[in-house]
Amino acid sequence: MDGFERGVVTRISVEIEYPDGSVEIxxxxxxxxVSAVVFDESAVIATDLCAFNVSESDWRANPAMMVHTDAGAAGIPLGAHNDRRN
Structure with a gap:
């Protein structure tokens, strides 16, 4: 056998509750x-902090998480209330 066999993630769904009580999936x-999903500021890499901590005065601009697709690459901010599509 070459390497370890394991299951493959085929879908990642996240439910986000915003400070105003609204919910989005x-x-x-x-x-x-995806190599990592970061939810906490303490785990956000320094170069991504400006994309994670966007506004102290408007929570709608701040994403709920950073998604990394390659180790060391810049994260992709997801879940900002301003980005809602519905």
């Missing part, structure tokens, strides 16, 4: 290429 596209 979002899908992370192409989960096979």
């Amino acid at each position: 979002t899908e992370i596209s192409d989960p096979g290429h």
